[in-house]
Amino acid sequence: MAESFQAPKGTRDVLPPESGRWQALVAAFARVVGRAGYGLVQSPMFEDIGVFRRLGEGTEVVRKEMYDFRDKGDRHLALRPEGTASVVRAFNQHRPTVPWKVWYLTPCFRYEEPQAGRFRQHHQVGIEAIGSADPDLDVEVIALQHDFYRAVGLGTLSLRLNSMGTPADRRAYAARLAGWLGERIDDIDEADRANAAEFPLRVLDSKRERTRAVTTEAPKLIDGLSGEAADHFGRVRSGLDALGIAHHIDPTLVRGLDYYTHTTWEFAAGALSTAQNAVGGGGRYDGLAESLGGRPAPGVGFGAGIERILLAADAEGALTPDTGAVEVFVVDVAGGEAGRDLTFELRRAGVAADRAFDGRSMKAQMKVADRSGARLALLIGDDELAADTVTVRHLRADQPQVALLRPEVVEGVRRILD
Known part of the structure; x- marks a missing residue:
């Protein structure tokens, strides 16, 4: 008997009628962001590994989770672990008119232990707006993400918001945080200690209970923002208030990638358990284009995981499968x-x-x-x-x-x- 094959660990087949929910989700996303002038961008599933190394050598994605390989021409490549870096590389290569407003739908690949709503091949929708430093653009991007969730029927959302400040603010805070963590090194989880000196923000982003019990007392970047960063963050907050989008400040929210500056945020679905309730997030990345070899071009965007959104939709009875596609x-x-x-x-x-x-x-x-x-x-x-x-x-x-x-x-x- 011939060998029987199954989908690799951490991947799955999406079949009808469930795939109809994916179609409805993507159609809603395209409709919401299309009304704001965002057009579809398609970029390669794999890139030169250097593109993704710019995400930050201190991130788990770069150090442990990337699927990388050498092709037959001995080029060192990597499968896309997230959406933003490829879009920024495309911006640098093609030099479109700014602000460049695009949306994407892509599989992403991370070698990590599969869990609810998170697979080794998972799928994201997202938008990127490149070429403007205006804080009102941050408001637009956050509001579009909020409106997309509403369009697919998610009602119990919460929005966490923080500011990483300017690059100088971030560097100064990282040095201060490293010193503070050094004094508390024995109190944090052993798995996080290696990051304390070189990558202290990764410790702040840890989900381990022992570490979180310590970092809740850590100095907060938001308390030491420069005037420029404080003004930017204030404008974002007032814009969200004007649009009726509730939010709360979370000084520990640094997101998982090192390219963020100024505004960072994350949406959580109240219908999911606290440990796995994030349904997407994003932030501003004003130095990423330059770090990838392009001209300076500020940017802001978000990514949202389809599998996690569908889990939240299940919990709220939204996006039910359409079994009547044939009339x-x-x-x-x-x-x-x-x-x-x-x-x-x-x-x-x-x-x-x-x-x-x-x-x-x-x-x-x-x-x-x-x-x-x-x-x-x-x-x-x-x-x-x-x-x-x-x-x-x-x-x-x-x-x-x-x-x-x-x-x-x-x-x-x-x-x-x-």
Whole structure:
């Protein structure tokens, strides 16, 4: 017997009808951000590993989680672990007019232990706005993320907000935090101690309880912001207030990547357990384009994990699978030619239609019609073929079946569906 294969650990197949939820989610995302002038960008799934190393050598993504490999030309490449770096590389390469406002849909790859809503191949939607340092652009990006969640039916959201300040603010704070952690090194979790001196912000981002009990007392970057950073953050907060988007300040929110400056944020879904309730977040990254070899270009964006959003949707009863994608099912027991031709005629007229194959019996075809979720079955037998008619049978309503003349079927079906 041939070997039986399964999807690799940390990956999964998404099949109908569940895949219909993905379609609905992506359509809602494209609609919300498209109204704000964001266009779709597609970039390679793999890049030169240097693109992703700019995420920060202190991040778990770079040190432990990237899928990297050498190709047949001995080029050192990596599968995309997140969405932003590739978009910024594309910005540098193509030099589009600014502000450049784009959205993406992408698989991301991280070698980590699979958990609820997090896979080794997971999927993100996100937007990036590059070329403007205006804090009102931060407000726009956060508001679009908020409105997207509302559009897919998430109601119990909370927004955590913080500021990383200017690059100089961040460097000064990192040095101060490293000194403070050095004095408390024995109190933090052993797994976090290696980061305390060189990558202290990673300690602040730790989810380990012992470490978090210590870092809640750590000095806060937000208390030492420069005037420039404080003004930027104040404008963001007032903008969110004006749009009615509730938020709270979380000084420990530094996000998982080293390129952030100024505003950082994260949305959580109240319907999920606290440990795994993040459904997306983002921030401003004013130095990333330059670090990837481009001209200085401030940017801001967010990424949101599809799998985690769908978990939250499940908990709230939102985005339920659509089992009625097919409106009409054609049942032909008179040879199949008439059913074949009618099915295509309906589709070309904008009616979602399907049919059975392999010359099955009426009973077998009706079972398939019922499973399809269609509202109507169009029956073609020898009698209908001789009379040039089609019998319309309701599958979801208690209504009598009717006969339509063959030339009038499409228009008649449209009237019934409407």
